[in-house]
Amino acid sequence: MSKENSHLRSVIETVGVVVGSFIFAMVVIVAATKSQAPEEASTKVVENTVVEEKVAEADVTPVAEVKVAEASTEKSGDSGTISGEKIAQKNCALCHAAGIMNSPKIGDKDQWTARIAQGKEMLVNNAINGIRTMPAKGGNPSLSDEEVAAAVIWMANESGGNL
Ligand code: HEC
Incomplete structure (x- = not known):
């Protein structure tokens, strides 16, 4: 016992x-x-x-x-300003760096040309709301629309765009 x-x-x-x-x-x-x-x-x-x-x-x-x-x-720049690159590296690169799930790869001009041709507004909207297997805001709802837009612009411009 x-x-x-x-x-x-x-x-x-x-x-x-x-x-x-x-x-x-x-x-x-x-x-x-x-x-x-x-x-x-x-x-x-x-x-x-x-x-x-x-x-x-x-x-x-x-x-x-x-x-x-x-x-x-930690999603914006040190000074509090929005850095598209930082946001993208933290929130988007996990798919877009290597092209996971067939996402357009950052820096791959061929994969981005047709998408960029849709125009900045459409691209940003699709990133904010999600499109097909791309989750809304890359799956991070705490990002503001402005932060997502900055990330889109950075990614597109890294990939042959001029947004
Ligand atoms: C879970 C993986 C994943 C993450 C994280 C992710 N994406 Fe995507 N993204 C995708 C996939 C997959 C596509 C391709 C969707 C399609 O066209 O079928 C895509 C497509 C896009 C497109 C092209 C949309 C178009 O109209 O052709 C943009 C812009 C984009 N993503 C931006 C972002 C941004 C900005 C982030 C971070 C905030 C992000 N993505 C995070 C998977 C992801």
Whole structure:
């Protein structure tokens, strides 16, 4: 009886430690996210949700969780101005750098010429709203329309365009 009890106790303690460190990691993420610019509060909610979902799904270590949070908050230039290149590298390159899912590859003029010919407005609209297998805003709803447009312009101009 006492042996069983102590076994049960150690199981409960182990579970407690695991749950405890998970909660601690979440608190760290929330604290790190909250300490940033207050005007982005609504964006943060979305990002927190994304981070939490990723954490729940991926069973990653606390160090990796914090990295996910950092990566998703850093989307504009250091000075606060919109950098199409930075946005594209962070949000679009995961498909468009290598042409994943048949996306037009950044820098591949042949793949972009016909698309660029549709005009800037159409291209930007398609990137904002998504087109066929291209997800709306590249799958990051926290990007503003202006940020998506800047990324489109950068990608197109890297690929033979002059938008
Ligand atoms: C999950 C992969 C993925 C991500 C991430 C992604 N794209 Fe795409 N994108 C695609 C695919 C696939 C296509 C080709 C869709 C088609 O024409 O069938 C595409 C096409 C496009 C086009 C051409 C649309 C047209 O009218 O021909 C633009 C512009 C574009 N993407 C911009 C972006 C921007 C900007 C981002 C980042 C904010 C981004 N994409 C992120 C997969 C992605």
